[in-house]
Each structure stands twice: as structure tokens, then as C-alpha cells.
Amino acid sequence: MIKRIFFLALLLLATTVSAQTVKIGIVNTFSGPQASFGEMTDRAFRLYTKMHEEELPVGVKLELIQRDDGGANPDKAKQLAQDLIVRDKVNLLAGVAFTPNAMAIAPLTAEAKMPLIITNAGTSVITTRSPYLARVSFTLWQSIYPLGQWASKRYKRAFTLVSDYAPGTDAEEAFGRGFKEGGGEVIGAVRVPLQNPDFAPYMQRVKDAKPDALMVFIPAGKTATAVMKAFSDLGLNKAGIQLIGPGDITTDEELPNMGDVALGVLTVHHYSAAATRPANKAFVDAWKKEYGAASTPNFVAVGAWDGMDAIFYVVKAQKGRIDPDRTMELLKGYKNPNSPRGPISIDPETRDIVQNEYLREVRKVGGQLANVELETVATAVKDPWKEMNRK
Numbered sequence: 001m002i003k004r005i006f007f008l009a010l011l012l013l014a015t016t017v018s019a020q021t022v023k024i025g026i027v028n029t030f031s032g033p034q035a036s037f038g039e040m041t042d043r044a045f046r047l048y049t050k051m052h053e054e055e056l057p058v059g060v061k062l063e064l065i066q067r068d069d070g071g072a073n074p075d076k077a078k079q080l081a082q083d084l085i086v087r088d089k090v091n092l093l094a095g096v097a098f099t100p101n102a103m104a105i106a107p108l109t110a111e112a113k114m115p116l117i118i119t120n121a122g123t124s125v126i127t128t129r130s131p132y133l134a135r136v137s138f139t140l141w142q143s144i145y146p147l148g149q150w151a152s153k154r155y156k157r158a159f160t161l162v163s164d165y166a167p168g169t170d171a172e173e174a175f176g177r178g179f180k181e182g183g184g185e186v187i188g189a190v191r192v193p194l195q196n197p198d199f200a201p202y203m204q205r206v207k208d209a210k211p212d213a214l215m216v217f218i219p220a221g222k223t224a225t226a227v228m229k230a231f232s233d234l235g236l237n238k239a240g241i242q243l244i245g246p247g248d249i250t251t252d253e254e255l256p257n258m259g260d261v262a263l264g265v266l267t268v269h270h271y272s273a274a275a276t277r278p279a280n281k282a283f284v285d286a287w288k289k290e291y292g293a294a295s296t297p298n299f300v301a302v303g304a305w306d307g308m309d310a311i312f313y314v315v316k317a318q319k320g321r322i323d324p325d326r327t328m329e330l331l332k333g334y335k336n337p338n339s340p341r342g343p344i345s346i347d348p349e350t351r352d353i354v355q356n357e358y359l360r361e362v363r364k365v366g367g368q369l370a371n372v373e374l375e376t377v378a379t380a381v382k383d384p385w386k387e388m389n390r391k
Contacts, residue, residue, distance in 0.1 A: 048308040354380055
């Protein structure tokens with residue numbers, strides 16, 4: 001009996017020693033006008049974990065530690081990341097919705113050798129700021145440069161309207177380059193405040209300029225709905241101006257709030273909840289089962305879903321014992337042929353996502369607005385900005 005108790009005690013001790021908790025520190029936006037970024041990210045992280053946690057090595061579990069940056073707030077984001085690294089002693093960082101926040105956190109990751117998997121922030125330069133960054137979301141150049149190329153075949157004159165921060169600058173430059181290379185002319189460009197802009201006067205300027213198309217980039221969510229309302233109220237659609245942009249302006253979860261004014265809007269993007277790929281149908285079905293039929297995952301959700309897939313990949317490969325340099329080497333080789341958005345991988349040279357880009361049109365499907373994919377306009381796209389600057 002004593003031997004049996006001793007054996008059980010040893011077994012319990014061995015189990016305790018072998019158990020490993022991998023702490024994931026998440027800096028994201030859970031409050032304020034862009035709180036949907038945090039909500040979508042959190043839901044995707046937790047759904048993926050719930051569906052795949054049995055794949056983790058025996059004794060290994062994940063702990064998600066979330067911190068709210070409240071929006072584009074680099075000082076706060078930096079402090080939160082520092083606290084996660086120093087006080088909470090996380091093994092990995094993940095998330096980050098806004099470029100200014102990612103840029104503020106980047107030096108910390110290099111100093112602490114702390115891998116950060118970016119699931120949203122899309123300005124091209126971000127991953128050049130630290131060797132411990134990998135991005136599974138997108139860059140704006142990936143969608144907007146092909147958008148400009150595609151648009152130049154259909155429109156002669158275009159106007160651009162973007163939010164006045166780094167991603168907006170990327171969007172303006174990427175579209176202009178693609179559009180001009182195809183023979184188009186950008187007849188006007190305007191940048192609007194990031195917070196609470198009044199779009200009416202800007203839309204009037206666009207209407208007066210009489211372009212064939214208006215390319216808009218603004219942060220996804222309620223701001224996009226405000227753009228749609230101003231576009232319609234000032235009659236730009238009736239004036240024959242085609243609204244185009246990246247997928248941020250017609251995000252899947254916000255379409256019901258936009259109404260029929262969104263019909264016919266054309267976008268180039270890497271994801272649509274309406275895509276008919278089997279992997280996407282399974283993803284959307286699982287999402288709606290978990291969060292309700294009225295809830296729809298968007299590109300933020302799919303970025304977080306694939307981000308957690310990448311986290312599982314490095315955790316399983318290291319059996320829960322996270323080494324930062326080994327983690328970055330693993331991320332450079334990460335690929336998933338069956339992501340909901342199609343085949344993806346990480347470019348080992350830039351640590352940026354490689355993915356397809358799709359032309360989409362807002363149509364009614366079963367009485368509901370949806371981003372219907374019409375064609376693949378670019379395949380296995382690396383970040384064009386980095387490709388151009390490397391050359």
C-alpha cells in the first residue's frame with residue numbers, strides 16, 4: 001500500500017513538472033469606437049482554441065492575458081506590452097489593431113526578444129522595425145495596389161479619400177501607383193481626421209471634381225457606415241461615381257447597418273465571409289454556432305483565427321517550451337493551404353503574410369448583403385511595398 005501511494009505521488013509530481021502553461025499576452029482594442037477589433041479577435045482566438053486544444057501536447061495549455069489599448073494610442077499600447085513582458089512574464093505577444101500601437105511595441109520586442117504575432121495592423125513598414133515580429137493579417141499594399149491596377153482598366157479618372165494616419169498614407173500611395181501605372185489619372189486626394197470626421201464636405205469636393213471612381217480607405221466598422229451614408233446623402237452614386245476600396249469599407253459584420261446604399265460597391269480584399277471555399281464555410285458555420293446566427297466573422301476575425309493557428313503551430317513544434325529565436329524560425333516557415341481565406345504562408349524574408357486577393361461586389365444573397373467574390377485578381381501576393389523597395 002505504501003509503495004502504491006509512493007508511486008502515485010511520483011506520478012503526480014511528474015505530471016506537475018511536465019505541465020506547461022504558455023502565456024499569450026494580447027494587446028488590442030476592446031473599448032471605444034473601434035472596440036469591434038478586440039471583440040472579433042477575442043472571439044476568434046477562443047473559438048480556435050476551443051476547437052483545437054486537444055491537439056496541444058500533453059500537459060500543455062494556453063493562457064490568454066488581454067489588455068485594452070482603447071484605440072490608436074501608442075504610449076498606452078507600449079506600456080501594456082511592457083507590463084505583459086515584465087510583470088506577467090508572457091511567452092508570446094499577439095493582436096494589435098492599429099499601426100501606431102504596433103510601431104510603439106516593436107522596439108520592446110527586439111529588446112526583450114519577445115515574438116509578436118500581429119493579427120491586424122496593416123502598414124507595410126511595421127515588420128521592418130523588429131526581427132521578432134510576424135504578421136498573419138495583411139498589408140494595405142497587398143489589396144490596394146492590385147485594386148489600382150484593376151481600376152485602371154475600367155476608369156480613367158479617380159479621386160482618393162483616406163484617413164490621415166500611416167495606413168491611409170499607404171493606401172493613397174498604393175492605389176495611386178497601381179492606377180497610374182495602368183494609365184489612370186488621380187485627379188484629387190484628401191485625407192480626413194482619424195477620429196470622428198464629418199465626411200459631408202469632403203464628399204462634396206469629390207462630387208464637384210466629377211471622377212469616374214472614388215477610392216476610400218478608413219478604419220473598418222462604424223466609420224465605414226458613416227462614409228456610405230455621406231456618399232449616398234450627397235448623391236455621388238446618382239452622379240455616376242463608383243465607390244471602390246479595400247475590404248475595410250464593406251466589412252462583413254457591418255454590412256447590415258449600411259443598407260442598400262452599399263449595393264454595387266467594389267472592393268479588393270483577402271477575405272469574405274460569403275466565400276464558398278469549404279474551409280470558409282466550416283469556419284463561418286462554427287462561428288455562428290458559437291456566437292449566434294446574427295454574428296458574422298470579418299477579416300479581423302480571420303486574421304486572429306490564423307494567428308492562433310500559427311501560435312498552435314509553434315507551441316506544438318516546441319512542446320510548450322517556447323524559445324523566442326526558435327519561434328521566429330518556425331513562423332518564417334509557417335503555411336496553411338486551408339485557411340478560410342485560401343492558401344496562406346509567411347514570407348521568410350519579410351515575416352509578412354502571403355495570400356490571394358479577391359475582387360468582391362456587395363450584392364444581396366438570400367435577402368442579406370454580402371461581399372460576393374467575383375474573381376481572384378492576384379495570387380500568392382507578397383507585400384508589394386517591400387518587393388518594390390527591395391528592387
